[in-house]
Amino acid sequence: MDTTFIAYSALGIGLIGTLWRIGRWFRLPIGAECQPPTLTGLWSQTARAVGRAVFGPRVTRLAKALVWEVLLQGHVLRQDWRRGIMHLGLFYGFFFLVIFHALDEFTSARLWGDYAPTLNPWRLLRNLAAALILLGVAFAALRRRSDPLLRATRHMADQLALALLAIIVFSGILLESHQIVSPEMFRTMVAEYAFIEDDAEFEALQAYWQAEFGAATTAPPKTGADTLALGRDLHADFCAACHDGPQSALLSYPLSRLMKPLANALEKANFDTLLWHLHFLVSCLGLALLPFTKFFHLVATPLSLLVRAGGTAADADAGLRPVRRAMGLDACTHCGVCNQHCAVAVIYRAIPNPAILPSEKLGALMRWISGATGTQCVSLAEGSFICTACGRCTQWCPSGIDLQDLWRASQRELVQKGYPSAHGWIRSHRPAQWAARAATIPSASAKAAGAPATLDLSANPETFWSCVQCTTCTSVCPVVAVSDDPRRDLDLTPQQVMNMMRLQLRELALGARMVWDCATCYQCQEHCPQGVRVADILYELRNEAHQRLKPDYPLGAPDEIVSKA
Amino acid sequence: MSKHRDITCQLLVIGAGMAGMAASLFAARRGIDTVQVGLGGTIPFASGLLDLLGVYPVPAGQILTDPWEGMARLRRVSPAHPYTRIGNQDMQAAWRQCLGFLAEAGQPYVSQAERNMQVITPVGTVKTTYAVPHTMAAADDALVRRPPCLLVDFAGLKGFSARQIAATLGASWPDLRAVRLAVPRMQGELQPERLGRFLENGEHCRQIAATIHRRLDGARAVGLPAVVGVHRTRPNFEAMQQILGVPLFEIPTLLPSVPGLRLRETFEQHLPRLGVRAWYQHRVTAVEARRANEFRIGIGRDADGFRARTQAVILATGRFFGKGLHADRTAIRETLFDLPVDQPPQRDEWHHKDLLHPAGHAINRAGLAVDDCFRPVDVNGRRVYARLFAAGSILAHQDWVREKSGSGLAIGSAYAAVRACERLLG
Numbered sequence: 001m002d003t004t005f006i007a008y009s010a011l012g013i014g015l016i017g018t019l020w021r022i023g024r025w026f027r028l029p030i031g032a033e034c035q036p037p038t039l040t041g042l043w044s045q046t047a048r049a050v051g052r053a054v055f056g057p058r059v060t061r062l063a064k065a066l067v068w069e070v071l072l073q074g075h076v077l078r079q080d081w082r083r084g085i086m087h088l089g090l091f092y093g094f095f096f097l098v099i100f101h102a103l104d105e106f107t108s109a110r111l112w113g114d115y116a117p118t119l120n121p122w123r124l125l126r127n128l129a130a131a132l133i134l135l136g137v138a139f140a141a142l143r144r145r146s147d148p149l150l151r152a153t154r155h156m157a158d159q160l161a162l163a164l165l166a167i168i169v170f171s172g173i174l175l176e177s178h179q180i181v182s183p184e185m186f187r188t189m190v191a192e193y194a195f196i197e198d199d200a201e202f203e204a205l206q207a208y209w210q211a212e213f214g215a216a217t218t219a220p221p222k223t224g225a226d227t228l229a230l231g232r233d234l235h236a237d238f239c240a241a242c243h244d245g246p247q248s249a250l251l252s253y254p255l256s257r258l259m260k261p262l263a264n265a266l267e268k269a270n271f272d273t274l275l276w277h278l279h280f281l282v283s284c285l286g287l288a289l290l291p292f293t294k295f296f297h298l299v300a301t302p303l304s305l306l307v308r309a310g311g312t313a314a315d316a317d318a319g320l321r322p323v324r325r326a327m328g329l330d331a332c333t334h335c336g337v338c339n340q341h342c343a344v345a346v347i348y349r350a351i352p353n354p355a356i357l358p359s360e361k362l363g364a365l366m367r368w369i370s371g372a373t374g375t376q377c378v379s380l381a382e383g384s385f386i387c388t389a390c391g392r393c394t395q396w397c398p399s400g401i402d403l404q405d406l407w408r409a410s411q412r413e414l415v416q417k418g419y420p421s422a423h424g425w426i427r428s429h430r431p432a433q434w435a436a437r438a439a440t441i442p443s444a445s446a447k448a449a450g451a452p453a454t455l456d457l458s459a460n461p462e463t464f465w466s467c468v469q470c471t472t473c474t475s476v477c478p479v480v481a482v483s484d485d486p487r488r489d490l491d492l493t494p495q496q497v498m499n500m501m502r503l504q505l506r507e508l509a510l511g512a513r514m515v516w517d518c519a520t521c522y523q524c525q526e527h528c529p530q531g532v533r534v535a536d537i538l539y540e541l542r543n544e545a546h547q548r549l550k551p552d553y554p555l556g557a558p559d560e561i562v563s564k565a
Numbered sequence: 566m567s568k569h570r571d572i573t574c575q576l577l578v579i580g581a582g583m584a585g586m587a588a589s590l591f592a593a594r595r596g597i598d599t600v601q602v603g604l605g606g607t608i609p610f611a612s613g614l615l616d617l618l619g620v621y622p623v624p625a626g627q628i629l630t631d632p633w634e635g636m637a638r639l640r641r642v643s644p645a646h647p648y649t650r651i652g653n654q655d656m657q658a659a660w661r662q663c664l665g666f667l668a669e670a671g672q673p674y675v676s677q678a679e680r681n682m683q684v685i686t687p688v689g690t691v692k693t694t695y696a697v698p699h700t701m702a703a704a705d706d707a708l709v710r711r712p713p714c715l716l717v718d719f720a721g722l723k724g725f726s727a728r729q730i731a732a733t734l735g736a737s738w739p740d741l742r743a744v745r746l747a748v749p750r751m752q753g754e755l756q757p758e759r760l761g762r763f764l765e766n767g768e769h770c771r772q773i774a775a776t777i778h779r780r781l782d783g784a785r786a787v788g789l790p791a792v793v794g795v796h797r798t799r800p801n802f803e804a805m806q807q808i809l810g811v812p813l814f815e816i817p818t819l820l821p822s823v824p825g826l827r828l829r830e831t832f833e834q835h836l837p838r839l840g841v842r843a844w845y846q847h848r849v850t851a852v853e854a855r856r857a858n859e860f861r862i863g864i865g866r867d868a869d870g871f872r873a874r875t876q877a878v879i880l881a882t883g884r885f886f887g888k889g890l891h892a893d894r895t896a897i898r899e900t901l902f903d904l905p906v907d908q909p910p911q912r913d914e915w916h917h918k919d920l921l922h923p924a925g926h927a928i929n930r931a932g933l934a935v936d937d938c939f940r941p942v943d944v945n946g947r948r949v950y951a952r953l954f955a956a957g958s959i960l961a962h963q964d965w966v967r968e969k970s971g972s973g974l975a976i977g978s979a980y981a982a983v984r985a986c987e988r989l990l991g
Contacts, residue, residue: 470610470820470821471756471821472609472821474756474759475756475757475758475759475821476758480759481759481762484750484751484752485751485752485753486753486754487752487753487754488752488753493754526846529604529607529610529886
């Protein structure tokens with residue numbers, strides 16, 4: 001098949017795919033605050049926002065973000081210089097090769113009249129770029145292995161992107177090193193470009209190339225000062241315009257030394273054709289897959305960084321926030337930095353639900369928006385409501401995604417669609433109703449279900465038998481203090497919860513909002529004159545209720561829940 | 566393992582009740598390098614009134630007008646009573662220093678040198694005490710003159726009924742009226758502390774005073790629960806009094822009480838200012854007596870422990886509620902040093918058969934027997950450690966609840982112990 005056709009097809013697929021994905025930003029309804037606006041309305045809003053950013057007073061910030069974050073990636077370097085250098089290597093190596101090597105017909109050849117890929121500095125630069133990429137790929141692969149959290153969240157997509165890059169670059173290097181030693185290549189080039197009069201001249205040129213450039217031959221080479229001098233003259237006449245020493249090829253030349261003994265055998269196996277096709281086809285594949293793999297971050301992430309420079313999501317037009325969120329989903333490079341700084345990532349060790357981790361929650365969110373149901377939604381809800389909204393993921397995200405805003409929006413939607421937090425569903429019934437329900441679910445079954453071991457404070461009378469109901473815990477409780485009417489807002493006060501324990505009415509406390517609204521500040525426990533572990537007991541009751549009373553998702557609409565109660 | 570480095574000091578006071586606080590105060594005033602450790606949960610379980618001696622002799626239940634006269638009789642009859650080991654001069658000096666400190670810290674107390682004072686209780690009885698918070702001083706006068714008086718309570722405040730007080734006292738108090746006020750934005754059950762924190766806000770106090778003022782109807786005195794602020798009591802109380810234009814007094818509430826809370830927070834805030842290195846909310850985890858003049862005391866919460874090396878210790882750990890003493894099926898023990906506890910030989914002698922017997926129970930008089938320097942002694946009267954002192958309710962041969970002598974015991978014995986300690990430290 002015609003290679004041009006293949007190349008243009010790949011380009012076409014890549015372009016159409018990119019447009020499709022960008023178009024999706026305007027169609028994904030992620031937490032639409034206002035009613036879904038018309039597409040044209042969204043477009044004009046976007047155009048206005050872009051206009052304001054580019055022609056407004058914030059343009060200096062945009063410029064700064066473009067130079068410092070997109071081009072120099074200084075924010076990544078500042079977070080972790082090793083990761084920064086790795087990514088800079090990948091980034092600049094990749095762009096150099098795409099622009100000045102893959103597209104050299106349109107760039108290098110036009111800009112520099114004497115351009116030839118086999119001349120320096122091009123050969124050197126190409127090899128340098130390849131080395132940067134290979135080192136970057138190796139570092140990235142190692143990084144994913146070294147950190148346990150990154151290892152646990154490794155995806156095929158991460159491997160695929162790295163593998164594609166590695167295959168393209170390595171096949172290129174292999175091809176070049178083969179060409180350095182290939183006798184057939186030499187013959188073809190001589191036949192095409194050199195006016196050689198006889199075999200002696202051919203052999204002289206070949207001898208010169210073998211001596212100077214390390215080329216391989218089919219026959220044993222001639223030697224002698226005269227022959228080499230003749231060869232040098234011929235080289236100067238016919239070859240030097242496009243060729244100088246391949247020794248500058250940092251990677252290919254040493255590799256070609258290894259391949260030299262095999263040169264003839266590889267020749268016979270059509271190795272160069274094979275390699276060339278591999279190099280070309282995988283490059284085209286990469287181009288075609290750009291919108292559908294992690295490579296798409298090349299488009300989305302710079303935009304995301306620029307958008308962040310324009311202000312937080314809260315500053316944006318309400319109508320544009322969903323667009324921004326959808327773009328954020330695409331800008332994620334799955335680098336895992338958010339997970340490393342997430343305040344609740346440690347919970348993942350106890351509850352192996354990946355949706356607790358920001359990077360994985362992002363994926364779960366994507367699947368949810370694409371229509372996932374059932375257990376996937378339940379685990380997304382669980383992960384979402386474990387988040388404490390500390391904001392560190394947003395602060396650290398090297399792609400500039402306003403993750404905090406995404407979580408806020410998705411939490412709201414989860415509640416609306418019947419996947420509320422535990423604090424939400426516990427309000428669907430009164431404590432007495434929960435007690436009735438708990439009576440049908442013995443606590444032993446919860447234990448048998450592999451629940452994490454608890455302290456078992458509430459079951460042990462020694463824990464609370466010294467309680468004298470003095471109300472100190474209630475008096476110091478900030479949750480009680482903030483309520484105008486604790487009986488209405490909390491059902492029971494802390495000291496009343498302790499009394500339920502004493503009266504063996506533990507089930508009545510499971511659904512009490514005091515238990516669920518406890519801020520675990522431990523004031524009660526620290527002030528208790530009798531050393532009752534009040535806060536620990538409340539915490540344990542909450543865990544027990546969570547295990548025993550889990551509802552069937554999805555719950556009805558919020559209005560329904562209220563009316564049921 | 567340890568967050569804090571080990572420390573050294575001259576004196577370690579164990580306990581953050583009235584006796585511990587007073588001991589730290591006296592030691593700091595004498596320039597002794599003092600560390601104090603204690604959980605500090607029990608002062609709010611006192612009313613905030615400071616007793617010296619209200620009843621003597623106990624079996625007769627005779628209420629004392631002059632505590633000093635009662636004390637003189639007590640000393641003649643009970644040589645083992647802690648009061649017998651504290652001279653009048655020391656006792657007076659102790660009170661002066663203690664009340665001076667409280668006044669300086671913004672929580673002044675009022676006392677009459679030669680006689681006890683009286684306050685109204687939340688059930689309408691009259692209680693005899695020695696020093697009262699300035700907010701209760703007007704009750705003493707009102708009880709004498711019995712002018713037309715309005716008693717206020719708050720909807721939801723448990724265990725406090727102005728109507729009940731009026732009904733009880735009304736027989737001997739011609740114009741005693743009761744009114745119940747709703748506290749804005751506070752529904753349901755109310756604890757004194759919550760109200761106290763609410764009335765920390767001067768604006769809330771002025772609003773309530775204005776409401777009461779509209780209901781005065783000729784009353785010449787106003788009583789209300791003791792909840793007027795915890796820290797800003799004085800300005801808030803004075804503002805209310807100004808709006809009302811008649812004498813205003815607080816009436817003690819159920820426990821934990823706000824006046825108790827004021828006491829605790831005053832001590833906790835101001836003792837460190839005097840140089841006491843305080844570890845409140847910490848407990849003693851281990852004790853070790855080394856040689857004659859060194860104790861090593863482990864201090865900590867759960868895991869973050871450290872050690873204090875001290876030359877002397879004052880034990881003010883209280884009785885059973887304070888956890889200085891522990892009673893099991895066979896005996897009463899001192900919980901930290903396992904000191905000999907003076908107690909009835911048999912458990913069935915701990916209590917009188919009649920629960921409400923006016924003479925009280927033998928267990929109430931159990932505790933640490935001490936020498937004249939307030940150092941615990943064993944059954945043979947030999948001191949256990951040369952530099953270990955005891956103060957407060959943990960002492961034997963007293964029944965502070967029935968004698969109404971809790972604060973006097975704490976303050977007086979702390980003073981005597983600190984003085985002896987200073988002498989021994991040289």
